Amino acid sequence: MTDPRRHAEVMSAAERAGDALELFGRVSARLRRLVPFDAAVWTATDPETGLVTAPMLVENLGSGEGCGAYWESELLEENVLPFRDLTHAAVPAAGLRAATGDLPARSARFRRLLGDQGVDDELRAVLRIGGRPWGVVSLFRMRGRTAFGQNEIALLATLSGPLADRLRRFARPSGSGRQGGASAPGLLLFDDYGEATSINEEARRHLALLPDGPSIPSALGLSLPIWVVGTALQAQAIARGRDRGSARIRIRTVDGQWLTCHASCLSGPGGRPGPVALVIEPAAPADLAGIVAQAYGLTTRELEIAQLVARGLPTTEIAAALFISPHTVRDHLKAVFGKAGVSSRGELVAQLFTE
Structure with a gap:
C-alpha cells in the first residue's frame, strides 16, 4: 500500500519545475529521501516510439560512453524488463531483483554493465499517460544495499501518470520558437558496428542546435548526442527483428524549434543488415501537429x-x-x-x- 503523503511530497517538488530537466532534478532529489538510491537516469522519450530524447539527467554513472553501452544493451540485447515491455505492462514499474527471483544475471544488461559497475539492483519505470510513454527512469543501488522493496516499486508506479502529465505539458507550444525556413536534411552514416563514418554539413548544423546531454565521441571530430545514437541503434534492432517499431524521434532545439531524427538500416551483401542511414531535419507540419495533439491529450x-x-x-x-x-x-x-x-x-x- 502506497503512502499518499509520500506521493504528494514528490509531486509538490514536480509542480515547481519550470522545464523537463528541472523536473527530473527536483523529483530525483525528493524521491531519493523516500526511496534511497545511489545513481539514476531520467530521460524524456518520444511518445510515439518510446525512444529517448532530450532532456536526459544522469546522476553518478560516469561517462557518456557508458551511457551509450547502456542503451545499446537496452535495444539490441535480450534483457529482463525492457522499457518497451514496461510501456504496456499492467504496472509500469519493476525492480530487477524482484522480477528475476533475486537472480539479476538473467539480464544481459546486468551481466554486461551493471554488475561490473557495482550495481546490485535497478528499479525502473516508464512515465506514461494515455498509453503513451513521455519518459523513463532507472534508479540504482550499489552492492551492499538491500534490493528495492514492493512499497518502493509501488510508489514509483503511482508517480508514472502524474509525472508523465507534467512532461507532456512541457512539450506544448511555448510561442518562443518558430520553425525556420527551408533547410536541407542532415545525413549521418553508421557502419555495421554502430560507429559513425560519414556526415554532411547540414547534419553538423542541426546537431549544433541540440541541447546539452550525454554524448559519445566519434571519429568524425564531434561527439554525438545519445538521442541520435539511440535512434540509430533502434534501426539496427528493427533490422535484426528485435523490434517492429519505428526508429524516429522528435527533439526540441535550444532555440525552441523542432527537429525530426529518423534512421533506417540499409541492406548489405546477401541481404544482411548493413550500415544505418540517419536523417535529421526540421520537423514537418504533420510532426508538429502530432506532438501538439499528444501534449494536450x-x-x-x-x-x-x-x-x-x-x-x-x-x-x-x-x-x-x-x-x-x-x-x-x-x-x-x-x-x-x-x-x-x-x-x-x-x-x-x-x-x-x-x-
Whole structure:
C-alpha cells in the first residue's frame, strides 16, 4: 500500500519545475529521501516510439560512453524488463531483483554493465499517460544495499501518470520558437558496428542546435548526442527483428524549434543488415501537429477538428468534411477547448498552432 503523503511530497517538488530537466532534478532529489538510491537516469522519450530524447539527467554513472553501452544493451540485447515491455505492462514499474527471483544475471544488461559497475539492483519505470510513454527512469543501488522493496516499486508506479502529465505539458507550444525556413536534411552514416563514418554539413548544423546531454565521441571530430545514437541503434534492432517499431524521434532545439531524427538500416551483401542511414531535419507540419495533439491529450478526431478550425472552416463545413453532424463537431470542439484551456476559436489556433 502506497503512502499518499509520500506521493504528494514528490509531486509538490514536480509542480515547481519550470522545464523537463528541472523536473527530473527536483523529483530525483525528493524521491531519493523516500526511496534511497545511489545513481539514476531520467530521460524524456518520444511518445510515439518510446525512444529517448532530450532532456536526459544522469546522476553518478560516469561517462557518456557508458551511457551509450547502456542503451545499446537496452535495444539490441535480450534483457529482463525492457522499457518497451514496461510501456504496456499492467504496472509500469519493476525492480530487477524482484522480477528475476533475486537472480539479476538473467539480464544481459546486468551481466554486461551493471554488475561490473557495482550495481546490485535497478528499479525502473516508464512515465506514461494515455498509453503513451513521455519518459523513463532507472534508479540504482550499489552492492551492499538491500534490493528495492514492493512499497518502493509501488510508489514509483503511482508517480508514472502524474509525472508523465507534467512532461507532456512541457512539450506544448511555448510561442518562443518558430520553425525556420527551408533547410536541407542532415545525413549521418553508421557502419555495421554502430560507429559513425560519414556526415554532411547540414547534419553538423542541426546537431549544433541540440541541447546539452550525454554524448559519445566519434571519429568524425564531434561527439554525438545519445538521442541520435539511440535512434540509430533502434534501426539496427528493427533490422535484426528485435523490434517492429519505428526508429524516429522528435527533439526540441535550444532555440525552441523542432527537429525530426529518423534512421533506417540499409541492406548489405546477401541481404544482411548493413550500415544505418540517419536523417535529421526540421520537423514537418504533420510532426508538429502530432506532438501538439499528444501534449494536450487530443484524440485523432479532436486534432482533425482543431486543424480544420485553424483553416477557418465553420462548423457546418467541418461536419461535411468529416461526415459527422454539426452537433458532434460542437461536442468535440468543447472537449478541445477544455483540454487546451481556451474559450474561443481564435484562442485555440493561437494556443495550439503558434509554431
